[in-house]
Amino acid sequence: MKPHLTSINDIAKAMGVSPSTVSRALKDHPDISEATRERIKSFAHKVNYRPNALALSLKSQVSHTIGIIIPEIVHHFFSSIISGIEDIAYSKGYRVMICQSNEDPEREKMNLQALIDHRVDGLLVCMSKNSNDPGHFISAFNNQTPMVFFDRICNEIDTDRVITDDFNGARQITSHLIDCGCKSILHLGTHPGLNVGQERQQGYTQALKDHNIEPDPGLIIQCDTPADVIHKKEQILNLAGSIDGIFAVNDFTAIAAIQLLQLKGYKIPEDIAVAGFGDDPAAVIIHPTLTTVEQQGYQMGQEAMQLLLDRLKKSSQDQAAQVKLFQAELKKRASTMGA
Amino acid sequence: MKPHLTSINDIAKAMGVSPSTVSRALKDHPDISEATRERIKSFAHKVNYRPNALALSLKSQVSHTIGIIIPEIVHHFFSSIISGIEDIAYSKGYRVMICQSNEDPEREKMNLQALIDHRVDGLLVCMSKNSNDPGHFISAFNNQTPMVFFDRICNEIDTDRVITDDFNGARQITSHLIDCGCKSILHLGTHPGLNVGQERQQGYTQALKDHNIEPDPGLIIQCDTPADVIHKKEQILNLAGSIDGIFAVNDFTAIAAIQLLQLKGYKIPEDIAVAGFGDDPAAVIIHPTLTTVEQQGYQMGQEAMQLLLDRLKKSSQDQAAQVKLFQAELKKRASTMGA
DNA sequence: GTGAAAGCGCTAACAT
DNA sequence: ATGTTAGCGCTTTCAC
Numbered sequence: 001m002k003p004h005l006t007s008i009n010d011i012a013k014a015m016g017v018s019p020s021t022v023s024r025a026l027k028d029h030p031d032i033s034e035a036t037r038e039r040i041k042s043f044a045h046k047v048n049y050r051p052n053a054l055a056l057s058l059k060s061q062v063s064h065t066i067g068i069i070i071p072e073i074v075h076h077f078f079s080s081i082i083s084g085i086e087d088i089a090y091s092k093g094y095r096v097m098i099c100q101s102n103e104d105p106e107r108e109k110m111n112l113q114a115l116i117d118h119r120v121d122g123l124l125v126c127m128s129k130n131s132n133d134p135g136h137f138i139s140a141f142n143n144q145t146p147m148v149f150f151d152r153i154c155n156e157i158d159t160d161r162v163i164t165d166d167f168n169g170a171r172q173i174t175s176h177l178i179d180c181g182c183k184s185i186l187h188l189g190t191h192p193g194l195n196v197g198q199e200r201q202q203g204y205t206q207a208l209k210d211h212n213i214e215p216d217p218g219l220i221i222q223c224d225t226p227a228d229v230i231h232k233k234e235q236i237l238n239l240a241g242s243i244d245g246i247f248a249v250n251d252f253t254a255i256a257a258i259q260l261l262q263l264k265g266y267k268i269p270e271d272i273a274v275a276g277f278g279d280d281p282a283a284v285i286i287h288p289t290l291t292t293v294e295q296q297g298y299q300m301g302q303e304a305m306q307l308l309l310d311r312l313k314k315s316s317q318d319q320a321a322q323v324k325l326f327q328a329e330l331k332k333r334a335s336t337m338g339a
Numbered sequence: 340m341k342p343h344l345t346s347i348n349d350i351a352k353a354m355g356v357s358p359s360t361v362s363r364a365l366k367d368h369p370d371i372s373e374a375t376r377e378r379i380k381s382f383a384h385k386v387n388y389r390p391n392a393l394a395l396s397l398k399s400q401v402s403h404t405i406g407i408i409i410p411e412i413v414h415h416f417f418s419s420i421i422s423g424i425e426d427i428a429y430s431k432g433y434r435v436m437i438c439q440s441n442e443d444p445e446r447e448k449m450n451l452q453a454l455i456d457h458r459v460d461g462l463l464v465c466m467s468k469n470s471n472d473p474g475h476f477i478s479a480f481n482n483q484t485p486m487v488f489f490d491r492i493c494n495e496i497d498t499d500r501v502i503t504d505d506f507n508g509a510r511q512i513t514s515h516l517i518d519c520g521c522k523s524i525l526h527l528g529t530h531p532g533l534n535v536g537q538e539r540q541q542g543y544t545q546a547l548k549d550h551n552i553e554p555d556p557g558l559i560i561q562c563d564t565p566a567d568v569i570h571k572k573e574q575i576l577n578l579a580g581s582i583d584g585i586f587a588v589n590d591f592t593a594i595a596a597i598q599l600l601q602l603k604g605y606k607i608p609e610d611i612a613v614a615g616f617g618d619d620p621a622a623v624i625i626h627p628t629l630t631t632v633e634q635q636g637y638q639m640g641q642e643a644m645q646l647l648l649d650r651l652k653k654s655s656q657d658q659a660a661q662v663k664l665f666q667a668e669l670k671k672r673a674s675t676m677g678a
Numbered sequence: 679g680t681g682a683a684a685g686c687g688c689t690a691a692c693a694t
Numbered sequence: 695a696t697g698t699t700a701g702c703g704c705t706t707t708c709a710c
Contacts, residue, residue: 005455005482007703018681023705031679048478053457054397055703058686063393065436065457073425074418074637083412086439090446095453097404097434100425107429114434116344118392118404139387143344255624285594287626298413346687357697362689372695394687397702
């Protein structure tokens with residue numbers, strides 16, 4: 001029951017010419033006479049002819065489609081990135097296929113395969129949290145698939161990267177906490193496996209050292225979601241009495257911590273100053289508003305797509321890998337400073 | 340510099356058999372002898388053979404790809420829907436192409452065209468706000484393109500729909516405001532053109548009537564974004580003294596209103612109770628937590644994809660249009676009720 | 679200025 | 695049990 005959209009062959013038959021003539025006429029090939037060209041074009045327009053992108057891709061070996069692999073769409077930072085990618089892609093005549101890995105390496109692997117099966121021209125990837133083995137990405141890369149990583153990169157692959165300066169952002173925000181008078185700052189951090197988390201933790205540690213504060217391993221907890229905050233609430237509350245600041249690896253976690261602490265009677269920022277990372281929209285909704293650093297998701301998405309396009313233009317592999325580092329701008333808000 | 344992934348022809352040549360034998364062997368056709376089958380399969384595996392989805396689609400006239408047209412990805416409700424769609428699609432071997440219209444009818448039109456050019460098997464659509472003329476959707480539908488609308492439907496097209504019971508949700512929440520003692524409720528509503536907005540406004544009006552309150556046209560303002568709230572703050576503040584409740588068409592607008600009113604010294608909910616619509620994550624972050632109704636984006640996405648799959652199975656048009664109405668569950672929170 | 683033919687990768691009737 | 699052929703829709707070289 002499929003529509004059977006009219007093809008070049010249909011037009012050729014209907015007009016008593018050959019398919020090649022139709023093809024040429026439609027793309028204003030100089031060989032075709034003015035008369036036939038117009039005749040064919042107007043007919044094509046009348047029957048609402050549209051070239052079959054699939055056939056075009058098969059023929060030309062270029063699909064004008066790029067694949068995105070992302071942990072999850074429902075996440076302000078990630079959806080902003082997708083939006084940036086999509087806007088650039090759209091303006092350049094590219095379509096995007098989006099797959100979410102849901103932080104599952106198996107699914108990530110299958111997504112990759114499916115996108116390659118669809119012969120995408122290139123890949124934009126943000127790795128899943130639990131990706132222990134990037135083997136599938138490595139072999140795809142070795143197989144000449146143009147790739148650009150964003151946010152969560154793959155260290156083993158030497159290709160373009162679009163990342164936030166997580167180290168510096170964390171260093172800045174931790175410095176800011178210290179400037180606000182914090183002496184004992186808890187870090188709610190993420191998996192050791194995640195580059196972004198590690199960078200942030202190192203930035204935190206560096207800032208402490210910058211201010212001659214000895215980092216205390218007891219003040220680093222692996223806790224990077226609101227659920228984790230609930231789960232580790234005892235541990236956090238036990239520490240709460242002896243700390244005066246918290247730097248959380250992301251805003252949701254920071255917000256969950258604020259809510260937990262407020263519930264127990266702590267005043268934010270008077271008793272404990274709290275800072276997050278990312279500048280999620282919720283950061284200006286929580287009371288007190290959350291000090292954080294802004295991550296430019298939309299722009300990062302745009303940049304990633306642009307890098308991929310550049311890479312597609314040139315002969316793929318033989319260009320040096322570019323790294324676009326986005327500075328995270330500090331947003332000082334009420335959760336760290338008195339009104 | 341493209342990789343040239345190995346094709347069935349390559350395998351055939353390498354093994355001294357015909358392409359059709361390879362094709363058959365790979366799909367366990369009974370005609371092929373155990374021996375050749377295994378020989379071919381293991382070779383294919385060794386060279387990492389992967390079928391070209393483009394060729395398959397061109398041949399079979401089925402792309403196993405569906406198109407999504409959505410106003411914007413960066414929006415919790417919409418990204419949840421996409422996630423639901425993607426999960427079902429993925430599990431059934433479908434890929435999705437996502438296009439955002441950015442509420443621009445022109446772009447929406449081009450998106451539609453591009454997806455059709457790519458020969459998607461079907462379309463999942465949430466119309467743009469400013470779509471005055473749904474002509475392009477109508478002609479695509481008449482041209483047999485399977486379509487399912489979600490959230491913002493197209494009244495002119497008789498096909499499957501997945502929607503929230505906006506009327507009932509708004510009626511419930513307005514009733515709740517009245518139960519909380521509100522006598523004079525301001526409605527911050529949306530464009531007259533949007534079905535969802537209209538339904539919500541009618542639900543609001545109905546609830547007032549249910550309680551013998553005469554609806555006051557002066558208490559309905561077109562204001563459906565935080566930016567609108569800023570823009571119309573004078574108007575809202577002028578009314579603030581004489582109202583005791585607000586029902587906003589969505590949560591962001593409700594939150595912006597709360598923030599505006601709090602800034603001016605109003606106590607929520609004591610002076611003015613406020614309710615939203617959608618149960619955005621921010622609803623439990625704002626203080627006081629926001630009373631709202633829950634919209635099940637993820638489930639709606641799943642359902643929409645399922646309807647489309649059903650539609651693809653059958654002979655397209657000749658089945659009655661289904662409507663899946665999701666009830667919006669009332670979430671009573673602090674913004675309408677004393678602690 | 680236009681047509682015929684081959685081929686992108688794959689499948690399926692139709693041979694053998 | 696395997697090969698040949700044609701064709702999905704399109705482009706492009708090569709003829710005429």
